[in-house]
Amino acid sequence: MIKVSVICTAYNHEDFVEEALRSVMEQTYREVELIVIDNASTDGTAEKIRKFCSHNSGIRFISNAWNKGLCTAFNQGLRFASGKYIIDLSADDVLLPDRIARQVAHFESLPEEYGVIYSNAQYLDAQSTSLHCHYVTDKEGKATENIPDGDVYLAVLKKYFICTPTMMMRRSLLDRLGGYDESLTYEDFDFWVRSAVICKYSYQDEVLTQKRILRRSLSTRSYEPGSGMLESTYVVCNKAYDLNRNQAEFDALALRIRGYIRKCFFTQEFELAGRFRQLLNYIEDPGPATEFIVLLCRLRLPFNWLYRVYYDWKIRAPLRQREAVATGVTER
Template sequence: MLYIDRFHKIMRNYPNVHNPCVTIITPLYNGGQFVSESIASIVNQTYSNWELIVIDDCSTDDGTRIVEEYQKGDNRIKLIRNECNLGPAKTRNLGIEAAAGRYIAFLDSDDIWLPNKLEVQLRFMEDNNTPFTFAYYEQIDEQGKLIKKMDYFPKKVTYRSTMMSNKIGCLTAMYDTQYFGKVYMVDIRNRQDYTLWLQLLKKVDYAYCVPEILARYRVRKGSISSNKWKLVKYHWHIYRHIEQQSFFTSLYYITNYITLRLLRK
């Protein structure tokens, strides 16, 4: 309680210096089933200086209508409509381009933040003077039931350790544009967020982990992220063609990836 009381006291006394705006990027493609729950988790944040940019990638369901209903009651919510389907990387990048906030964070339309996510993470970033952070989170199924807690990440990660095994969940990542400028995702079909983390880690020694569960990641049936072996192909492409590592260096990283991630029970 003393921690939270001190935070709110600072917010009241220094609103312009210690109350930076956070832009939240949410790509939307046929996400009507869960998007209301995702937006509600943002609206209910204990930290209020944020903007939510939802980018609709030519959905055919009622997802955009749900977003528009939220817009009517909250002018912090913005909706961008793609003229054609662009895929997740370009869609998120449009949100980054339009962002007005100092900090950029991400939440997909089927994931959820806990109410204190922004408050705790921003306080951690200020206290530790770090421009790039992530946090613990939970995995849930499509019905919202807990699968497992992702609360075993190290205190900090580097470019090299992240090449071997990514610990940064997109729904918890946040970076400071005052330090990095706006950094965008590489336009590939999958693991776009991973390419962004690697770019950021080339510009800073560490990304630090907030040691608290701040979000819930929904595991969907048939998703790429639920098929571990398909991910090998995407990681190999990143190592060889995006990060431009040699064949043997890429082989070293992919072997570590398989050992640390795919074979982990």
């Protein structure tokens, strides 16, 4: 039987880590290797992991003395992984019972040129209340839109569309890439860019994972000045510039960069906006609108408060409302 390695990274996930680990151990597929890395949690996460390991043999647990970052923690686990396929699991997400069995079967039906498969996911809030699916589904549980499949590199440049924890990756692909880039704050955009240019992706039209949406998650910190998220994105955009193969890909990258310049303004990453603008200029003329935003950045206007208000309205308020409904408490 083909072995699958699940690398679970945890940081201050004491409320969810046991459920995440249990979802791996209760898979219908038996040839599963679980490697858990606690990245110097300051709550009770490490203690809960140790307790779980004491009742479940065969789990490798790595406890870091300091937070080494998500990418480095994953690579720590990757060095011990012996599976043909790899799953990167956050300690607040959940694998449905037959996920690994169904993904292995799907992967084994594909040619070697496919390096990644991904699927649909159900989103949960902090109380484990179901919110919605990553892709809208019909009555049969199938996605109602066409999901990119095969050569997805151009699609990756255009927009975010892959739900990261649903991915299963070939170990050989990760070895070829050298794992995740440890200089970056987050992993997925860089992995998609570097891998999609050398291999194909396959979409599996099933809900196989539950992803938890939390207000304190890494993705919600992208609006904070100095978070490192946009700096890492700038690095990835430079990689994409070197990897692009045709004009359509450069056009997609240019559009993406314009969006990041606007975000730099609102997050007060003023110097970084200038570097994004320089990269854009290698592709096309930035144009008056973008040049105006860069000018505002040079003036260093403190508009981050406005972006926080927008973010709170657009992202956080719906989450709070769903949590209120789940707990029976409504805001007045």
